[in-house]
Amino acid sequence: MSGISPDRGSETDARTGVSGDSVACDVLIVGAGPVGLFLANECARRGLRWRLIEARATQSVHSKALAIFPRTLEMFDMAGIVQPFLDAANRVTWVAVIARGRPLARIRFAPDNTPYPFVAMVPQDVTEKILAESLAQRGGRVEYETKLVSAVERDGRVRAILERDGRATEVAAEFLVGSDGAHSMVRHLLDLRFAGQQYHDSFLLADIETNDALPADEMQLCPSELGPLAIFPMSATRRRIVATVAKAENDSPSLELVRELLAQRAPKGICALSLKWSSYFRIHHRQVDRLRVGRMFVAGDAAHIHSPFGGQGMNTGLQDVWNLAWKIDLAARGRASERLLDSYTIERRPVIKEVIATTDFITRAMGTANKPAQLMRDVVLPVVSRIGAVQRRFVGRLSELDIRYCGSPLVEGDGQRYFDGALRDAGGRFVLLTGAGCDPPTVEAAKRLAASYPDILECRAGASRGIVLVRPDGYVAYTETTPRGPASVATAQAVLNRSLVER
Numbered sequence: 001m002s003g004i005s006p007d008r009g010s011e012t013d014a015r016t017g018v019s020g021d022s023v024a025c026d027v028l029i030v031g032a033g034p035v036g037l038f039l040a041n042e043c044a045r046r047g048l049r050w051r052l053i054e055a056r057a058t059q060s061v062h063s064k065a066l067a068i069f070p071r072t073l074e075m076f077d078m079a080g081i082v083q084p085f086l087d088a089a090n091r092v093t094w095v096a097v098i099a100r101g102r103p104l105a106r107i108r109f110a111p112d113n114t115p116y117p118f119v120a121m122v123p124q125d126v127t128e129k130i131l132a133e134s135l136a137q138r139g140g141r142v143e144y145e146t147k148l149v150s151a152v153e154r155d156g157r158v159r160a161i162l163e164r165d166g167r168a169t170e171v172a173a174e175f176l177v178g179s180d181g182a183h184s185m186v187r188h189l190l191d192l193r194f195a196g197q198q199y200h201d202s203f204l205l206a207d208i209e210t211n212d213a214l215p216a217d218e219m220q221l222c223p224s225e226l227g228p229l230a231i232f233p234m235s236a237t238r239r240r241i242v243a244t245v246a247k248a249e250n251d252s253p254s255l256e257l258v259r260e261l262l263a264q265r266a267p268k269g270i271c272a273l274s275l276k277w278s279s280y281f282r283i284h285h286r287q288v289d290r291l292r293v294g295r296m297f298v299a300g301d302a303a304h305i306h307s308p309f310g311g312q313g314m315n316t317g318l319q320d321v322w323n324l325a326w327k328i329d330l331a332a333r334g335r336a337s338e339r340l341l342d343s344y345t346i347e348r349r350p351v352i353k354e355v356i357a358t359t360d361f362i363t364r365a366m367g368t369a370n371k372p373a374q375l376m377r378d379v380v381l382p383v384v385s386r387i388g389a390v391q392r393r394f395v396g397r398l399s400e401l402d403i404r405y406c407g408s409p410l411v412e413g414d415g416q417r418y419f420d421g422a423l424r425d426a427g428g429r430f431v432l433l434t435g436a437g438c439d440p441p442t443v444e445a446a447k448r449l450a451a452s453y454p455d456i457l458e459c460r461a462g463a464s465r466g467i468v469l470v471r472p473d474g475y476v477a478y479t480e481t482t483p484r485g486p487a488s489v490a491t492a493q494a495v496l497n498r499s500l501v502e503r
Contacts, residue, residue: 025049026332028173031180032142035300035317037131042325044138053146063123067311071400073116084130089120094218098267105385153294176296184302190293196286201244206278213269222265228366229265248280291345306356307363326472340499347405412478431470433462445486
């Protein structure tokens, strides 16, 4: 909890039994998984008053989500927290597709337009520990064993009832964000439809100690008519196995079952020596039709769930709140337009839809029992995977570096990603970059514009040609490679003002 002040007295409502010691905050975050912890860090970094509640007694002690992709590492860089993840990571730079022991494809995972050209394998419990420690360094903490009972918007604020140790407390918040997982109470309270379907098979997840037969810098995707299997290296001799099973047996998968699946579907040579942790789970592919209802939002698994093949789930949730945090920041300061808050749904839903489609395609293609489809996959994949354009598209999509916000009401152009050192210390503000081709009147106009928005916009010299307006989340709102003098700066101002209330 950080920067909280009492809102009223401590009388108890005799009708409801709710304590009257309501506490005011800018953002009430429900759920302290990676998504909620990252949002709390962003709120703390921006000086917002926030509370983070979690129904569990402690953070996760299991590895669960594992892969952290380059765009997420760039986000962590901009947020000032990337180094502990780099220190903890096993770096993966190859993706292999191997069917019945036969290599079908091996693609180099090394995008050349990022300082992080690899997949960082970091167990979720380590991710949560890093984020919780970062939060503690900023003076914050998680309120464990505290659950959300109800929430309504009233009088321009969210009024939420929290329960801890059998005692109910009303909390007043400017905004509420539900990052409380697939069974989200916030989504339920907002009556958001969770459209989609459930996969027929159960999924198995197991962390195992292995021999060193497989490369530590390569993940393997193993198609099989018996069901897909994927192997994610956590180190040279520790690996995550994800596979489908027709039926869950016992409470959790055994070492014998894992060995059987590896013998049937995995590359030859890998041996499961011991089992560290395992679990069965059922998976759906679903998403809400909107991520905002008034002053309440959903993010992460509360808003979308899908197949674990591709490792996109946690990354997508982290990017949800990265998109949302700066918008809530402006709103809490009374500067955000309704267009800005609405853009959270407009920008993120197409990304989520594509992630679900991609992971569903991978899952079905890897596990098809259709003989002609298997034959086509096994013949076509070795050919197309060698094509440079196909490799770049695969890596761009999996790395999430190709995400764009084209069509957003906040963007003039295709809303491509932008990353360089200029964003690392921008303090969560927009950055107006003036590069080659900008004459002195253009540069002076840009500086005057930044001076008129001192808490929102910063002007800097840029490495790119022309003028570039970069949003706080590192996406381009406007660019012009051949500036038209101060007129281009005026256009940048008009685009900036789409995010802001009129002054």
